[in-house]
Amino acid sequence: MDKKIIEVDQVVIKFAGDSGDGMQLTGTQFSNTSALIGDDVSTFPDYPAEIRAPQGTVGGVSGFQLNFGKKVDTPGDFADVLVAMNPAALKANVVWAKDGATIIIDTDAFTDKNFVKAGCNEEKLKEIYNDFNVIEAPITSLTKESLKDSGLDAKSMVRSKNMFALGMVYCIFDRPMEHSVTFLEKKFAKKTAVAEANIKVLKDGFNYAVTIHAMPSYRVHSSTIEKGVYRNVNGNTATAWGLLAAAEKANLPFFLGSYPITPASEILVEIEKRRDLGAKAFQAEDEIGGIMTSIGAAFAGHLAATSTSGPGLALKGEALGLAVITELPLVVVNVQRGGPSTGLPTKTEQSDLFQALFGRNGESPVPVIAASTPSNCFNYAFEAAKIALEHMTPVVLLTDGFIANGTEPWKIPAMKDMPEITTQFIGKDTKEYLPYLRDKKMVRKWAVPGMKGYEHRIGGLEKMEVTGNVSYVPENHEAMSIERDEKVKNIVNDIPELEIEGNKDAEVLVVGWGSTYGHLTTAVREMNEAGTKVAHAHFNYINPLPKNTADVLSKYKEIIVFELNLGQFAKYLRMMHPNNHYEYYDKIQGLPLTVTEIKEKVNQILEQL
């Protein structure tokens, strides 16, 4: 067969196999290499909640999707290339392959036994072959053959089969192998035999693909990206680093109290590593311990944060109220996942919005902000800390499993360019410290143990205005409730206005918040390029909403709110700005939006106009 060369701007690849097959590592390697040679990359790891789910079953399939090339804002809807290490992986993912996509299968794993485990039969799967360009490669046996002289046992040999697949895909896309070679040498520095075996298999996979000629080659147009130093980053790491950056900028020590929970644990793990920056991470005995130690650290004068996911936020609710009434700075990071209860621990969702806004007893106003890409988790974590410290309030930062685990290349910012943060410590020469004396923005001052002469008591009981003594006076409770509310409302003056992307003068406005940004901006851009008039407004600031929200919304005939829940943000907008009509587009499958479905919805609305 003649070698086809396909010219494209973007390519989507999905690696899929058993949860022990090393698909996450394979996908990460390909993404890193692509990023290193200057492509835009967006990734979407998708794995089961079980660490080693039953082998060969659909429930145990672990996938890693990535999109690379030019102007990449999402991991892509459908794959151009699917690598399926067994029948279950093929069955679970073939619906996500484009018509005519290239599918690479490990024929060694396509056994009767595995067909049964996957709940399908060979004939049915063969039908799939008609619609795609299927490349049958005996990956497992070729890996064994490649390593027959390595001295490794059979089990260890087979473990390298993901490198064979990676080598093949490197060949198809003409990527250099050197970055993965260096990675393997480093990873297995103490096990040189394993390092050598993996590198050999990687190269043999590459060469095998050269030899068989059966696959197309792609030439992917690279992005023209801004000059600078880049790295890959996922949302959880970026969140951890954003908090550390805020602490450094505010000249404060950093404390994180946390309890392991999927998909937020990585934030705790990253801060635990950062003893080198003097950060104190405290792995508490439970979620409540996580937030309470953080409140204690905030009382003691640290920038304090706690990280969790939905069920953990529920457990922290009472303590978050304590931070509200004591008016201490605190960042609560909620990496949202599918709920309610344990729900879908490894899957993404935006359904904790109401919990973040309202999930506490009493009048308990909390600023809520949301990051929208893996790398801007850094900026919004920084921003959450800045708001907390400058306004003496707990702040909830919402991210979710999609951007927490997803990666993208990131132009590394310089600390000198980050905004200044002004802390609210009481001036050293202040004669008398009145804990609840407020400034024009309704913000109180911060005095911490160790400061001479400013000894005071705070706590969960309602406090008298100004003095902070316990007070049951009815009018005082009302006054304090209003003051706490006003304080949070005042933050609106310190946050940026909402910006419109796309055709500003369109009749239809696409609205989203948080992690749906990439899909929405791609859909709107592609529609605009195709001549369809549509605008896009994306919210990162949820409470308070940006000052110009009403102005923006009132300009459009139709507002379509896209979100991964049953319409929480749309309902919130309707409550805050009731004069507009809001069209809902809700998805709650544990999956991100697709560009395709966004376009379909917008077109459907446009037809009705």
Added chain:
Amino acid sequence: MADTQYTFKDFKSDQEIRWCPGCGDIAILMAVQKAMAKLDHKKEDYAVISGIGCSSRFPYYMNTYGFHGIHGRAGVLASGVKTANPKLSVWQITGDGDGLAIGGNHFIHEIRRNMNLNIILFNNQIYGLTKGQYSPTSLFGQVTKSSPYGTIEQPFHPGELVIGARGKFFARTIDSKVAETVDILVEADKHKGASVVEILQNCVIYNNGAHNAITSKETRDDNQLWLKHGESMIFGKEKNKGLVLDGLNLKVVTIGENGITKDDILVHDAHQELPYVHLALINMNVADGFPVAFGIIRSVEAPTYEVLLEEQIKDVQSKSKIKNVDDLLHSGNTWTV
């Protein structure tokens, strides 16, 4: 260290005390204020942290930094304060409901971590602030508002929990014994690690006289054994009763009877690492014919959490190339466009 001499009055806040007249908490407040005046910390370096309940109102009556938290969470609040600033002398005020029921999980974990905290546990065997429900230390069969037919639950012995959580310091005292309590609190503060002081406290309203068998004038000499490290375990009105080991069990004997002399009586070793004798002492009770043990029952040195953390930070900082956030952001794989 403190450059001023304090008196207990320096630690009184201007807030009106709202405990019931005759409440045991009032005496404990006095004891804590006296202990703080005796200790060598600056006033601004004290932090008094509490949960919820009658005892947890404590911080409001202290002229120190104070934090009245939420129910059961005093331990974790105090742990956060101490981890953030190890220089502070952190006092956790809690009760049998706050510390052992809703806060039971935090209680065992803070002891396990051995953070240098003073954990003052007011034990009145009842929920006072919610008006008289049984607590985890209420006696089996005790009739309360929420156990009208008697409880059918076995109580915790706080000291036994401390030992179970591998605790290093446990002392017991009585609210009315202010002088003894002051000495114990001073030692608890000086001890490096989680120091648990159980104070038998009398709730005059909902459980009045709960500790009478131990504290009443008629019986107190025979039913209280005040332990001092290095001294014989002698008690009784006539100072002629003592404890000996009979096999693996403690036994009460009388000096001068059956050939027993003072030399046969056990000598208290609070610093013994193995907890068996301490556990036996903790579990003694009047119903079984024993006196109740008071004083510092266990005091064993061990590394503390906050010191280990600070050491680890120093060690990692001396080895890591990452000195600031710019370094961090540029660590690992980067590329230039």
